[in-house]
Amino acid sequence: MLLQSTALLALAIGANADLYSLVATVPWAPGTPSSTDQSAIYNGTYYLSDRTNKGVHVISLANHTQIGFIGGFVTGLVNGTLTPSISGPDGIVVLANRNEMYVGDGDGTVKVINLFTNTIITNITTGSKKRADEGAYNPSTETVIMANGNETPPLVSVINATTRSVIGTISFNGASGLEQPAYNPGDSQFYISVPETTGASGGAIQQINVKGSYSIAKTLPIPDCTPAGIVFGPSDQVFIGCSGSQVASFGSAASYIMNVTTGSIIANISGVTGSDQVTYSAKTGYYYASAYLNTVKGVPTPFLAVIAANGTVLQKIVTDNVTAHAVSVDPSTGNVVVPIKAKGIQIYALGGSSTTSGSGTPTASPSSTSKSAGAQNARIGALFGMVAAATAFAWLL
Numbered sequence: 001m002l003l004q005s006t007a008l009l010a011l012a013i014g015a016n017a018d019l020y021s022l023v024a025t026v027p028w029a030p031g032t033p034s035s036t037d038q039s040a041i042y043n044g045t046y047y048l049s050d051r052t053n054k055g056v057h058v059i060s061l062a063n064h065t066q067i068g069f070i071g072g073f074v075t076g077l078v079n080g081t082l083t084p085s086i087s088g089p090d091g092i093v094v095l096a097n098r099n100e101m102y103v104g105d106g107d108g109t110v111k112v113i114n115l116f117t118n119t120i121i122t123n124i125t126t127g128s129k130k131r132a133d134e135g136a137y138n139p140s141t142e143t144v145i146m147a148n149g150n151e152t153p154p155l156v157s158v159i160n161a162t163t164r165s166v167i168g169t170i171s172f173n174g175a176s177g178l179e180q181p182a183y184n185p186g187d188s189q190f191y192i193s194v195p196e197t198t199g200a201s202g203g204a205i206q207q208i209n210v211k212g213s214y215s216i217a218k219t220l221p222i223p224d225c226t227p228a229g230i231v232f233g234p235s236d237q238v239f240i241g242c243s244g245s246q247v248a249s250f251g252s253a254a255s256y257i258m259n260v261t262t263g264s265i266i267a268n269i270s271g272v273t274g275s276d277q278v279t280y281s282a283k284t285g286y287y288y289a290s291a292y293l294n295t296v297k298g299v300p301t302p303f304l305a306v307i308a309a310n311g312t313v314l315q316k317i318v319t320d321n322v323t324a325h326a327v328s329v330d331p332s333t334g335n336v337v338v339p340i341k342a343k344g345i346q347i348y349a350l351g352g353s354s355t356t357s358g359s360g361t362p363t364a365s366p367s368s369t370s371k372s373a374g375a376q377n378a379r380i381g382a383l384f385g386m387v388a389a390a391t392a393f394a395w396l397l
Contacts, residue, residue: 019306019315020336020348024064027344029057035082036339038134038277039326040092040101042115046337048326048345049089049103051075051082056089056103058118059345061330061337066345068118074106084131085150091134091180093144095161102144102159104132110146110157112164124164126157136181136190137161143210145190149178156181156192158210168214172206174198179228180277184260186236189217191260193227195243202250203227205238205258220263224250229278233287233309236261241275244293255289257311267311274302276325284334284350285309290327292319304338317348 033052040047045067046059054075058068076086084090088105094115095102101113108128114121126132130150137144142161148154154175158168172178172194179193194204200221207218222240226249229241240256247253255275257267274293281288287307294301304327306315322341329336335349 019350020317021351022346023335023349024347025340025344026059026064026066026347029066030069032341033323033339034341035084035087036323036326037084037090038092039328039337039339040094041328041330041337042094042096042101044330044332045115046328046345047092047101048339049092051084051087051089051106054088056092056113057345059337061333061335061347064347070113070118070120072120073103073111076106086130088131090131091146093135093137093146095137095139095142095144097139098142098161100161102135102137102146102161104135104146106131108132108148110135110144110159122164124159124166126166127169128155128157132157133178134180136183138183138188138190138210140188145181145192145208145210147178147181147192154178156208158214168210170208170210170214170216172197172216180230182230182232182238184232184236184238186232187260191230191232191238193230193240195226195228203242205230205240205260207260220258220260222256222258223265224252225254225256226250228276229290231278231280231287233257233280234285235259237266237309239278239280239287239289239307241278241289241291242273244274244295246273247295253294255291255305255307257287257309269305269307269311269313271296272305272307272313274321275305277327279327279329281329281331281334283331284329286314288327288329288336290319290325290338292321292323292325304336306336 033050035051037049048057054073055071060067073088086106090104093102099115103111108126110124111120112122128148133147135146144159146157154172156170160167174197175194176196181192202224203222205220209215209217225242227240228243253273255269255272275289275291278289289305292302302319302321303316323339339345
């Protein structure tokens with residue numbers, strides 16, 4: 001039944017493959033970066049960490065222009081070369097109920113940014129001498145966790161957002177490093193991606209306690225992955241992006257969807273690997289994986305994957321293997337944003353019909369086949385209709 005349903009879903013998607021079309025490219029300013037990190041969208045504004053230029057880009061998604069640049073971050077050099085482990089800005093965490101954004105920096109501090117003014121208002125010291133990397137936020141308790149994955153052993157800093165202070169740390173003895181943390185509203189728990197640890201050579205998702213005892217509560221091993229980005233979708237499901245080393249280390253290329261209640265893998269997304277930041281849109285019901293280190297038979301084949309909640313790949317958008325390891329989705333529109341070194345910050349829309357290059361001047365869309373926004377909307381509506389019909393028909397088989 002499930003295989004029949006998935007096959008029919010893929011058939012329906014195949015009839016209208018291009019869900020997203022490029023609608024705008026925002027030029028780089030103050031310069032083209034060679035090292036970026038995470039991104040986020042809040043209140044119609046896109047934020048991107050740029051280590052090369054030591055700051056965060058601020059992009060208006062309403063008029064497709066850069067409206068600000070938040071400087072003041074630390075870039076570390078080793079033998080004259082930018083080194084990510086001691087450079088920032090890095091991970092971005094939006095605290096929507098506080099109108100603040102926490103951004104990890106290369107010196108182990110966390111910069112707190114006021115989202116009304118887009119300025120740094122304070123620094124939080126984690127005690128690490130290397131970067132404060134990715135983070136996650138529980139708005140109910142106003143708790144932030146930040147990964148200090150380059151320390152030995154790696155550790156997580158637990159931060160009280162009200163007092164803007166570190167209230168505890170959790171050590172990960174036996175871990176090779178730490179990647180993306182994520183908060184699961186389903187069980188009100190924090191989880192973190194661990195590339196490799198004792199008893200889990202392929203990596204693990206670990207649940208952590210941040211109340212009372214600061215400790216690791218549960219370890220969920222992952223088969224042959226070396227996980228990086230993770231994000232929660234529906235029903236305690238976490239999407240897991242595997243690192244670019246997956247192919248060389250294990251001879252496999254896949255991403256996974258896991259049920260964190262049982263620890264079981266419920267979907268294997270073959271052919272999507274080398275992802276860093278991944279995200280989920282409640283508006284579209286899709287996962288998005290920045291597979292910028294994806295390879296096919298040893299050949300770099302970077303793309304952004306748009307993936308249904310059941311693991312079906314709906315679209316692959318060609319990107320690059322330099323800056324395109326960040327991806328964000330606008331929660332209001334479902335539009336997706338990805339940075340491309342040779343082009344700029346690219347904005348893709350569901351059913352978009354024209355592109356602009358930052359000046360607001362429309363140009364021909366490279367991937368749109370419709371003549372109007374109405375036609376594009378009809379196309380998307382037809383797609384969802386086909387998906388629904390395919391799913392309903394599957395239950396009759």
